[in-house]
Amino acid sequence: MKTEFHFRDEDLRLGTHLVDDLDLDSIDAVDLAVRVEQKTGLSLDEADLKSIRTIQDIVDLIDERL
Amino acid sequence: MSASSLGSEAASHPHRWARIAERGSWWGLRFTAWLFRSAGRGPTLVLVTAIVAYFFLTDRAGRRASAAYLRRVHATAVGRAALGHPPRTWDSFLHYRAFALSIVDRLSIWFGRTDDFELELHGFEPFDRLAEQKRGAIVLGAHLGSFDVMRMLAARHKTVVNVLMFTANAQRINQIFRELSPEVETHVISVDPGSVESVFEVRRCLARGEHVAILGDRVEPGDRHRSSRVPFLGGEVELPQAPFLLASLLGCPVLLVVALRRGPQRYQIFTEQLAERVTLPRRERETAARELLTTYAARLEHHCQRAPYEWFNFYDYWGDDPFSSG
Numbered sequence: 107m108k109t110e111f112h113f114r115d116e117d118l119r120l121g122t123h124l125v126d127d128l129d130l131d132s133i134d135a136v137d138l139a140v141r142v143e144q145k146t147g148l149s150l151d152e153a154d155l156k157s158i159r160t161i162q163d164i165v166d167l168i169d170e171r172l
Numbered sequence: 173m174s175a176s177s178l179g180s181e182a183a184s185h186p187h188r189w190a191r192i193a194e195r196g197s198w199w200g201l202r203f204t205a206w207l208f209r210s211a212g213r214g215p216t217l218v219l220v221t222a223i224v225a226y227f228f229l230t231d232r233a234g235r236r237a238s239a240a241y242l243r244r245v246h247a248t249a250v251g252r253a254a255l256g257h258p259p260r261t262w263d264s265f266l267h268y269r270a271f272a273l274s275i276v277d278r279l280s281i282w283f284g285r286t287d288d289f290e291l292e293l294h295g296f297e298p299f300d301r302l303a304e305q306k307r308g309a310i311v312l313g314a315h316l317g318s319f320d321v322m323r324m325l326a327a328r329h330k331t332v333v334n335v336l337m338f339t340a341n342a343q344r345i346n347q348i349f350r351e352l353s354p355e356v357e358t359h360v361i362s363v364d365p366g367s368v369e370s371v372f373e374v375r376r377c378l379a380r381g382e383h384v385a386i387l388g389d390r391v392e393p394g395d396r397h398r399s400s401r402v403p404f405l406g407g408e409v410e411l412p413q414a415p416f417l418l419a420s421l422l423g424c425p426v427l428l429v430v431a432l433r434r435g436p437q438r439y440q441i442f443t444e445q446l447a448e449r450v451t452l453p454r455r456e457r458e459t460a461a462r463e464l465l466t467t468y469a470a471r472l473e474h475h476c477q478r479a480p481y482e483w484f485n486f487y488d489y490w491g492d493d494p495f496s497s498g
Contacts, residue, residue: 108475110454136371140421152372163272 120162205348217276224272234486238264244405250477268385270481274318274491276287281320290438298427298445308378314389314472315484321431321439332382334359338367378424386415400462404469407490413461418454
């Protein structure tokens with residue numbers, strides 16, 4: 107995913123903010139959600155996406171659901 | 173559909189249409205809809221023609237845009253044959269009048285008075301095939317002919333077509349329907365720049381086997397950094413990548429539907445599949461999106477040349493008019 111989204115290693119910390127630091131927009135957000143779904147088998151909805159602000163939030167969400 | 177801010181962007185060139193649309197005030201739209209409902213098609217056509225004639229006389233930039241577009245059409249062999257002569261001011265008036273006629277037809281469709289419409293279908297097979305497979309598609313259209321005719325056709329075939337619409341316009345249209353015709357179901361998906369809700373709504377529609385229609389010939393405010401410049405009628409125009417990005421994300425086909433007016437309540441509807449599966453890997457996204465948009469623009473050009481007066485973008489579409497007020 108790092109390569110796909112052109113993220114730099116130094117930008118990928120747990121506290122990294124997806125919108126402010128990685129400049130993701132709504133299409134990127136759904137793209138990310140679809141990829142997380144494909145990798146984990148989870149089903150995400152817009153409420154899940156709205157609750158995600160940082161990489162830590164994604165980790166917590168996956169951890170909670172799996 | 174991006175997170176960039178609206179206000180400042182709306183003033184820049186590709187979004188002029190948003191401000192121009194504001195000229196058609198909401199009260200005017202409401203009154204016209206009311207007149208159609210109470211007095212019918214004839215008086216509404218008189219009113220709408222008068223309004224359009226007023227715009228024709230007062231909107232110099234619009235007249236110039238129409239003339240520039242017709243000159244581009246005339247510069248092609250097919251367009252020259254369709255117009256018959258080099259475009260004159262009268263042809264621009266006919267262009268405006270075609271818009272008036274399309275508005276009245278839209279009202280007929282919105283209010284369910286569709287029995288008298290005669291539809292000639294060219295290539296409806298992609299819809300039949302998707303219905304068999306219970307799959308939805310992104311249905312791409314343009315401000316070319318009537319998009320609403322496609323919705324009428326879908327209704328006749330018991331297919332649901334939802335229309336993705338910029339929030340401000342969606343609210344306005346929904347309010348008119350709520351007041352004047354509460355029984356009509358609009359199937360409008362409202363798009364807020366930066367919000368993910370609309371993308372999930374599109375996903376749900378597709379999962380139900382419904383289609384989602386998008387007009388793809390104008391860059392919406394906020395979509396500026398997700399657009400490509402492609403050739404169109406002898407120049408280059410900016411088109412949004414969003415419809416193809418959505419199709420790529422949600423794994424659905426993209427159809428093109430163009431409905432051209434060929435006489436009183438008589439339309440030819442052309443349907444074709446632009447892509448069965450859109451793949452836009454991020455690394456090659458720009459190139460792949462540009463390729464798809466080039467095909468889309470070429471198909472629009474094909475129809476513009478054959479039905480020149482059906483193109484309803486009355487602003488400096490190519491952004492090359494030095495006298496355009498911006």
